[in-house]
Amino acid sequence: MREKSLLNILLVFLAVYAGTALSVRAQALTADAGPPSAEVCEGDGLVLGGDPSASGGTGFYSISWTSNPAGFTSQASNPVVTPTEDTDYILTVVDSDGDIDIDVISVTINPRTDPADLDIVFDPDANSYSVDSEPVDLSFTVGGGA
16 A cells, blocks of 8 residues: 555656646747947947847757848858948847747947047146047046156
8 A cells, every 4th residue: 555655646746747847948039139229430340249149949040140231141140240331230040940030230330530620739737638529538647757
């Protein structure tokens, strides 16, 4: 009799454990292209993608980047781009089960400030300087000498 109740307890335990194991689900597949938008100066590069660019889902990931306007493609998780015009970069992630998620980062190009447009006046009697002229914040201290 004791063996029968021990067997019943074991069977109940296995049923509960198996039910728990079967109810565990993977997290949803998530593509992360980075922040929704970013700004760079003309000629500057930008690393695309989150850390990580893909998560959740099942198994391995297929990663594909494209752009609008067209012209950029990559299968790297975090490619570096140097756009010449405002561009949307589209990240498509597919997992081993064929689930798909898409995310986009919109990159805006800002013109570089011409150095001639910066008003920096040095006072020979001062030892520190500060300039706040969008988009540049500059400050430094002069030291040393006799």
